[in-house]
Amino acid sequence: MSNTSVSIATLTVALVVAVLGTVAPHAEAARAFFIFGDSLVEQGNNNYLATTARADSPPYGIDYPTHQATGRFSNGLNIPDIISEQLGAESTLPYLSPQLTGQKLLVGANFASAGIGILNDTGIQFLNIIRISRQLEFFQQYQQRVSALIGEEKTQRLVNQALVLITLGGNDFVNNYFLPLSLRSRQMSLPDYSRYVISEYRKILMKLYELGARRVLVTGTGPLGCVPAELAMSRSNGQCAEEPQRAAAIFNPQLIEMAQGLNSELGSNIFITANAFEMHMDFITDPQLYGFVTSKVACCGQGPYNGLGFCTLASNLCPNRNIYAFWDPYHPTERANRLIVQQIMSGSSKYMNPMNLSTIMEMDSRT
Secondary structure (H helix, E strand, C coil): CCHHHHHHHHHHHHHHHHHHHHHHHHHHHCCCEEEEECCCCCCCHHHHCCCCCCCCCCCCCCCCCCCCCCCCCCCCCCHHHHHHHHHCCCCCCECCCCCCCHHHHHHEEECCCCCCCCCCCCCHHHCCCCCHHHHHHHHHHHHHHHHHHHCHHHHHHHHHCCEEEEECCHHHHHHHHCCCCCHHHHHCCHHHHHHHHHHHHHHHHHHHHHCCCCCEEEECCCCHHHCHHHHHHHCCCCCCCHHHHHHHHHHHHHHHHHHHHHHHHHCCCCEEEECHHHHHHHHHHCHHHHCCCECCCCCEEECHHHCECCCCCCCEECCCHHHECECCCCCECHHHHHHHHHHHHHCCCCCEECCCHHHHHHHHHCC
């Protein structure tokens, strides 16, 4: 080989090394994303479980990029997907997915499971679901798996610098307190029950902190009485059902107060609350302003307001999901989810406390 050929080969290798050198640190610096909670944020864990709380058959996923049901309780993308978009990252995989291995682990993971609540007796009718205590155990297991991949120190940094989303609380009312024959409603008044649920939630958030979470987005409950399921069951003539609305009005301010208290105690803004109630009420109160034809009737379902039973191939199905606020009796459409994430990203203090996600990302990019 001539000297010229050797020089070109050496230069080529040097360029490849230089390029790889610039790409690798960036990949390592990409912010991981972890999701805990219920069906509003699940991305398919329940597909791997023997439970009725699943969204792995059509018409779920009708507008997802693959047009396949993925386990998301949506016609398309859900809130974690859209936040990942905003972060410039790929969507997280469900923790139970066999595809979650190797480098995919560094993106983060979704531990959420439909039907669960803050309390262990919430959602017992769904049988085999991943309760929040188990989700936190899986988070510990995840860290052990990543430590084996990149070492303990880098794993701790990845977790500390990650964004965490937790969405809990709605099922503790809808699938517990307000169920017919509920023991909880016989044992406690609604305000006492809400205080108890908040006290249990506090323990969960502290456990997340102990496991290394330092930026935790905590969403409150939406307007529980305004979902199509409640409109169908309450016979309130299309008006939001009073008691579930009262539950949300009690729970959400207590959640914000509790998160603020934790931040004061820890000396840092670890927990960022998102006022999902107000975010939803904007388009529920004035759907036309946001381009919806209705915020009362679900796109997929049956009975009054399409609010009864499950969304299946036998259900009524609207032809244009973009003009419906609700996809099924309980869950928003992808378009409604995008409006919610817009407020999470850039909303005022009416929606985000103490700051929105764009502000957090800007602050963290400087440290």
